[in-house]
Amino acid sequence: MKRRIQSFVVLLLLSGSLAHAQGPKDPVVEKIVKEATENSQLEVLAHELMDGIGPRLVGTPEMQKAHDWAVAKYKTWGIEARNEKWGEWRGWQRGVTNVSMIHPRVQSLDATQLAWSPGTKGKGVTAELIILADVQDSIAFQRWLPAVKGKLVMISMNQPTGRPEYNWEEFATKESLEKMKETRKAATDSWNERIRKTGYNARTLPAALEKAGAAGIVTSNWSGGFGVNKIFGAYTKKVPSIDMELEDYGMLYRLVESGQKPQINIQAESKNLKNAPAFNTIAEIKGTEKPNEYVILSAHFDSWDGGTGATDNGTGTIVMMEAMRILKKMYPNPKRTILAGHWGSEEQGLNGSRAFVADNPQIVKNTQAVFNQDNGTGRVANISGQGFLHAYDFMGRWLSAAPREITSSIQTQYPGFPGGGGSDHASFVAAGIPAFMLSSLSWSYGNYTWHTNRDTYDKIVFDDVRSNAILVAILAYRASEEPELANRERINLPLNPRTGEPTAWPALREPTRKGGLD
Template sequence: MYKKHTLRTLFVLMISASVSYAQPSKPVVDNIIKEATENSQLEQLGYELMDVIGPRLVGTPQMEKAHNWAVGKYKNWGIEARNEKWGEWRGWERGVTHVDMVHPRVQSLEATQLAWSPATKGNGVTAELVIVPDLQDSVAFKKWLPSVKGKLVMISMMQPTGRPDYNWQEFALKESMEKMKASRTQMTEAWSKRISKTGHTARTLPQALEKAGAAGIVMSNWSGGFGVNKIFGANTTKIPTIDVALEDYGMLFRMVENGAKPKIKIQASSKNLGKMPAFNTIAEIKGSEKPNEYVILSAHFDSWDGGTGATDNGTGTIMMMEVMRVLKKMYPNPKRTILVGHWGSEEQGLNGSSAFVEDHPEIVKNIQAVFNQDNGTGRVANISGQGFLNAYDYLGRWMAPVPQAITSEIKTTFPGFPGGGGSDHASFVAAGAPAFMLGSLSWSYGNYTWHTNRDTYDKIVFDDVRSNVILAAILTYMASEDPETASRDRIVMPINPRTGEQTTWPTLRKPTRVGGEIK
């Protein structure tokens, strides 16, 4: 039932099956390619968004600046645009973070406070470090808990190596690598049990320590690459939570274990801003023949703020903005309305896109297609039919005029399975609208840039993003021109082998309209 194809095979089949359809205008396709290639605005858009505005954490002034910047850009290109409020979020603004070891010697550390972490007062917090001990059970943990008062508590495992696996594979003896992996597995399992025996999860443990009078939380969320950590949000409301780079965290951990009683000083000047409005940025090129039918370009606008959100999802954002610019110039009177959504708070659960779907049933019921991009800087390498039974037919027609240099390495899966929530296309799929993820080549996305402190402008591969602009622009043009309405017929969902029951189509998740508070 499920087949994988290269698009080269797909095109041969589709061309023979679609002779009755109006042929695409070659001049429009050629002009799209020429404009996207010779007059690309991607580098400038990337500079303005990533370098000047910076990370776009929901609830921050930088997020609001980004929304206003995008509206201004669209209006300068002659495209109608607006910011559409969908909710509120805990407001916060990052300040300067400085962390130093002050005993037994002085050394500045590579560290940063986590998102929404409280600021330190006065001259900061200086305290001795302790490690969550390996206790018998939650009763023993409760007895130990008063001892954290005035201490900085380390709650992450010390990694046995700061070298990524590919480095071991290149240089290590087989026996050494196997020994390292076995040690890491044993340490990971032991640490997981250690935390479990406290009676808390990774989320609730910091809150328990805070309540007991700890001076702060110190952690390290290594991402598996040289010099890279994942940077998420704090679970404290009164004391600072910081992430320390693997190299410095390991040093501090060993010092504590060996009785050196290290002390560090944390200075963090973030601001709590109360409730802040949360928006989606929407822009439209009105359809000339079917204005109430829609082809939607989709990319989430928000990011975590360890880096500047360059590949998650700055690249998807500037790609879709550039697609709109190119289409406005080369295809100014589309048959269907072309709408782009830059969604807020995707990182906290697809909140912006699910709110849009909930708030605009009149648009959702008339969607021709949604094209979503959200997994890094790489050129598109895979497309799934998302469980829409006839996606093979219409996607084939739409992709036929795309240059073979772009399509030859794209793998397709038809009819595929419906997306369950990994990115914003899932909000539309759940509502029954044909929505497709334009999946990218990795470029070490998972280890090095996804939610990390290294997700910055220099990681963007602009030639790949340009390729994606051409692909998405032609797909949008073809979907707009297609005389047929895309089928919404779905596959019969398979039986779950574990339960023996039929799986169900995903349901639209309820957006969190007021969020960010620690409960």
């Protein structure tokens, strides 16, 4: 066993360099690089999608507009595209959100309604704010619940600092930094315990407060950066749910604590619509020699709607569109059919890609490889073999065709382990198809743009996105030209250290085909 482990380590060490050995120049590759560099359409695509259409929450008119826009855009490039229905989702449309403090003084506040929040009517909702009570147990909480009637309930902790940790590390004394960390940990632990003692959790608590007569729910889901919050979905059916930026939330929290009984007015003009069909947009460049075998370029199309979905996953979307445009122009007659899959409702559980896998078994069975990108605007920095034993062999050949200035900083791990979730490549990995997540450099993605109110066009780093479009186009070209389907043999997964049982390959999972309808 020790010798086998040593051999595996050697393989991993070799993978980072051998995969990028450069071969003779390929004229198709040179054309791809030239077109991407001299005639890039990325800025135009980003502007039209993020600025023009905006966020793409499943079930909204904007999501439908994006699907129709993509089909029309592909057709201007001579690429066939279609919208494939796979389910339906609760229809909803965001309107204007205005939130203001009206007592003890007047001030406009920085807040927005959560996705699928009920709207307000007329002059909106005006009510006093109260903080979720710190009770002894769930019985005491039930006794407290009548106190929420007619009130707006604050259910997020008050952050002890609005400065991100890196800012403290740069300027604070060692003693001050440690004190801040201890204070924040104690506050977080205390608040989590406060929630636990209610007998509810973050999902079920808003509904319980609504049922007890609360006028609305106020949260502040801070994302650890200046002015940035996570914006997810509402769990109320009749009263508004809003998320407020840390600065204003903290001020109101302190006013409540000091007994000043602050009041705010919420005007949220959202509205429920009839159930909306849910689609994947599929673009296709037909293969000439092996048209019934496929290379798939993959990126989810939907987003949360706190910002405009620029880096999650507008950048992945425009990378795949730009790669398809370049391939159609510079490699118009591929050996295999090249598809671009723009998946719907990834954010609610990979639903679009799971539906595609379930609904298209013949395509999936004959897929050479899937190249997926999802996590931000940075250039590709990591690729795992996803548990396919021979991924080093074929991915190494394909990567070696790309310019060294693109591949030299990519870390590869072969054979790696199969992805069970997280992004749409996992839907194909579960079906036994070599599907690779092209993981990007961070650019503060986790704190500043992932699912936040700051995920907007200005955060896109177009030089990195252009590099990724070149890489994807070259990988698709070389995968298409491969003489045979790539070897799909899987590694023997290690024992689960907790159970002592063999680790199972990720299982195929059914999509949610009717979402948000309960």
